[in-house]
Amino acid sequence: MKINQLSKLTNVLSKTIRYYEDVGLLPKASRNSNGYREYSSIDVDNLIFIRRCRELQIPLEKIKILIQVQTDTTSSCSEVDLLIEQQLENVRKTINELSLLEKTLHTLAKSCSNDIVGECEILKNLKQ
Template identity: 45%
Template structure:
């Protein structure tokens, strides 16, 4: 299969496939006589595995670890379970953060007095006040489930 074909079969963009190769999640395929990448069914299987993991919001390091663990199929699956448990804890923490965010946004929306001008807007006043509590990410308390992943964006 050429890259366009594997992209079509997996519904993963060509650029993403190349990126996964570059970072080592997807093995680099051999090249055919004309120089095109020649993907095999194993590449498609790996690509679909990566896609499923990404759909579960797993970080690259988590996926890399799962791939590493899959290379020893006879081993105890305790490490896989631990990785998933860690990811689940991360998801639960993120849900708490999102719930707090939702509550803060609802409070801001209630502050709107339907005044009519931006200057009189309760939402703008709320965003300008120090009454809003910083999120754990702003306070630097946020720990990632895998160190170095899901870093907060730069302001």
């Protein structure tokens, strides 16, 4: 199949598929006589895997590792466990940081009931 069909099957833009090939996340696609990229169902599976990882906000470099680990099916999956665990930790950390931010912003948003910029409590608070 051609790149546009792969795109539709996987819900990943053609542009993005080419980009993944560029950065080595996907192997170099084989080309047919006119130079168009030619894909198979294996590529569909690989790309869905990548898309699922991206949905979990796993960075491309870590997805590379996840792909490579699978080339040796007898190896330990502790690396996979660790990587997912780290990703979970990252997300939790970010949530905590944003929760603090939310509190601050909420307090700030409520602080001003004036109408004139010169008296604005929000701006005053931002200057401390």
